[in-house]
Amino acid sequence: MTSLLESDVFLAFSSYATIVILKMMLMAPMTGYYRITRGAFANEEDLHLHGKSADKKLLRTHPDVERVRRCHQNDLENIIPFVLIGLLYTLTGPDLGTALLHFRLFAGSRIFHTIAYVGMLPQPSRGLSWALGMLVTFSMAYQVLSKVLYL
């Protein structure tokens, strides 16, 4: 195991993978914040969080809550594939500079994607940041398949 920690590519991958996963996890408290401030809950047992009355009318959806949840879902659909394919890519021993370029572009694109999504920035800002993240993962997947293909 120590040999992995001597690889700069592995250190860089671990750093960026951890950062983008933490970014994804922060969507959960953000959803909670919007649920409480907007008064829009999914579970009956959560209603007391908004006030003492536990009004069942608050079992509803709210556009702000749904927006944060879509952003969270988009993270699941993009960040987890990046981490999984990125791990395989790292283990194929890529050039450090190339690997760093992939990791940095992905992390930057996903942080900007969240700002664009939650901040309702006009398109194509969100679309382009999503597409850049997809391209980074596709590029790593191509390099994995070209090195390891064994079907």
Add this chain to the structure above:
Amino acid sequence: MTSLLESDVFLAFSSYATIVILKMMLMAPMTGYYRITRGAFANEEDLHLHGKSADKKLLRTHPDVERVRRCHQNDLENIIPFVLIGLLYTLTGPDLGTALLHFRLFAGSRIFHTIAYVGMLPQPSRGLSWALGMLVTFSMAYQVLSKVLYL
């Protein structure tokens, strides 16, 4: 590869990771069970599962089904980050006792979270078990970043 299997931390991680992933996967048959018993389906081609008539009125949502699906979604949002960050944490060679404490707390918190969610236990039981799982993953992420940071 044999060197990984000689590490007790890796054996422990593999055991707990497999167990929490299996727990997450069991939400799928549970959703199916509630869909059939409650008569609430998402796909037209599934209607015959409830009876011969294939009544289109059964293309609806049901609170019990939605509750299990939210629990499944919460697992995706928490268990997968735990496994990914836990793998990186394991590869940084932590102390066995510390690692076991993290893994056991997480597995316990997520099993209790499912019981609290599906069983509609009063808050803050579900909230606290969710927060404990998040804290375990944040703690591992902190230790990964403090050991490997390379940006």
Add this chain to the structure above:
Amino acid sequence: MTSLLESDVFLAFSSYATIVILKMMLMAPMTGYYRITRGAFANEEDLHLHGKSADKKLLRTHPDVERVRRCHQNDLENIIPFVLIGLLYTLTGPDLGTALLHFRLFAGSRIFHTIAYVGMLPQPSRGLSWALGMLVTFSMAYQVLSKVLYL
């Protein structure tokens, strides 16, 4: 790291894992295609994609879009557990023939699952392909636990 690349099981796992993750990622552009052709959007800022008018009536759901999204969600719930448990399984050093059988059955079952879901094939085609994928992952999980169990 080079030792992993000398293992045929690891090469096979990396190939099949990358292929099923790519298949999952292709659901996102497919969702986009249906959103644009069916005129059913989730975000106000996306409305201009359908035409110049940005008609707010297009902020709606459409059965075809929801079907593709359910298929994508089912991929998240099944393909990610396969990749995570498959990685642990690969690291326990299984027999190459047995491992290839698992990986091929899973990849085939998920590709067929997507065809059955999006193509609305009559049941039990979708149900059986889903169950086969679950069984493959359960089988690998069983073999991981029987080799590494350390609680």
